[in-house]
Amino acid sequence: MEDYGSSDDDYRYSDQDDSDCELYENNDQNFELLSSTAQVITEESLLAAQKEDLRRVMDMLSVRQHHARTLLIYHRWDVDHLFEVYVEKGKAYMFAQAGVSVDEYHGSNSLVSASVMCEICMDDIPSDEATRVDCGHCFCNSCWTQHFIVKINEGQSKRIRCMAHKCNSICDEAIVSSLLAREHPDMAEKYERFLLESYIEDNKRVKWCPSTPHCGNAIRVEGDKLCEVECSCGDQFCFNCLSEAHSPCSCLMWELWEKKCRDESETVNWITVHTKPCPKCHKPVEKNGGCNLVSCICGQAFCWLCGGATGRDHTWSSIAGHSCGRFKEQEKTAERAKRDLYRYMHYHNRYKAHTDSFKLESKLKDTIRGRISKSEETKSSELSDYSWVHNGLSRLFRSRRVLSYSYAFAFYMFGDELFKEEMSKAEREIKQNLFEDQQQQFESNVEKLSKMLEEPFDTFEYDKVMEIRMQIIDLSTLIDGLCKKMYECIENDLLGSINLGTIHSIAPYKSKGIERASELQVCWSNKANNTGVTAEFDRSEESGCSSRKRARKDGEMFDLNLPADALDRI
């Protein structure tokens, strides 16, 4: 697979050098920042990331941390949804549903009697060797411990229920941890790890970065989950399907395309249509003339049409002692397979041409870096700003990607595989023309930009450099607009007109390229090694960021996680 992973770090717009990009970039950067904000969650910030959500639930419902976690795990860490249920159905309903018992047990005799009868092992146990959980049920420590181990091994560690009949209550994580830690510290560790990772695994907004070897990070997105992000490790991926970023292909199209490229299934088809196994020795035999009687090197003759063994006498139209009449159908299949193969080759060649160009142009980076440093030595200070080269180059890289994927998109959009029934032949033709027109305009300008960037500007006079600079800036703006238009055409005129729900939605166009996930702002105390679920929450350090938290408008969750500089711009 083509690897764009080793990306163009040096060629992305950083927030600082926006002096030039203001000139020609659309002024909607703020909008783009708001519509999707992704954050990197590292092993270190995982605890902090979930503390944030835990804290909100704890504050809102005045519950203790383990109850907040039980509620959040039940609602798959969707705080908004949790609050909705709270408002609509009430606290009592919500707690019962998730298995939270907050009415703490006030047993009168818990201190009085020196022993309790454990209903599980049916032994009398000294009270100090038994543990009572939130729901009031009390069993001996060793039964509890065994119960926890069985549940963790069954993969149910995130929701370990009480052992009593019909009791739906989820066990307090602190009790689970501390009882396990006594004799099974490995299990306690496993349990705490599971609880922590629940934040990633059970959370619609968070996914592990798909990099291999795994960088250890997860990405959290706010807002639309159909987007493309870049992890701090440099891996760029589609948040929805976790494969490489592939817009304007839909996830399904990309999956099919990758598979097709992998098995070259058309070629396989071609071979199966053009060869047949010999009925005697089973080797594939190729048909080499018009005649339907073929013979294998082993000497066996057989009918090409049905594969059956025959004698050797035949005429042009019939084989002695044999009539099967399947020729027409067979011929049609062969025709179709051939046509499909050529069609696939057409799109694949263009797809490949752009990915190959992308690789070649990646080398241009170094060349250009060289030219800039050379210019800086020789040219006057009037030409100190080279952001136009950087920006032009990253525009080129981005456009190349889009171009190559646009061919995979077109292969499916106008082929029979996905939308045969969705469009009439005439309709398809009109749409194909519309799309190809836009694609070609976009493509030809990208090629122009590529040429322009190869100019050895370090050897030019000042005026000539300024001219190239203007041309590159203009071209970049033009290409950005064309690319955006092509996306809009795909979203509205092509995919939008086919009513398929969201299967074929695509990640929206980002003028500035794939968004790089920002590091999670850790404002919770994250003392060394306190990955433990019982780790204390440090209130004093919280105040440092609370103003930012309060600044958000009620009900708008994404504001909470905006990087500070984005907030300033609002």
Next chain:
Amino acid sequence: MQASRARLFKEYKEVQREKTADPDIQLVCDDSNIFKWTALIKGPSETPFEGGIFQLAFSVPEHYPLQPPQVRFLTKIFHPNVHFKTGEICLDILKTAWSPAWTLQSVCRAIIALMAHPEPDSPLNCDSGNLLRSGDVKGYQSMARMYTRLAAMPKKG
């Protein structure tokens, strides 16, 4: 392993002590294997199973009582929640709703309750479930009674 053995032994003693407490259930432990039990239960009255004696086989897992025992009917029975061929029972407490506080004795009681109150919506025996769901209670009862007579009643003579 040790814990389950100890608990089963306690249940065994309890069964011995309260032999007459529940005349509808007779639990017996295998002589050589404390993890294998059988039970004879009486078909509940005012049901098509009345008058029948049904044999159950228990297979107890090593993590018992943290994991539920496997139970099946050895006696043929026509019931929507029992597989007609294998005798498997579809009962929530034997699966997801299991609690370690259940005992073999209380499982038997739950099975007797299931015989009296079938759940036609999660059938293991589709014919039987369909009869009940289509409202043909008479048809269900006569089939069930026939099988009770054929399989669960001592042969006379």
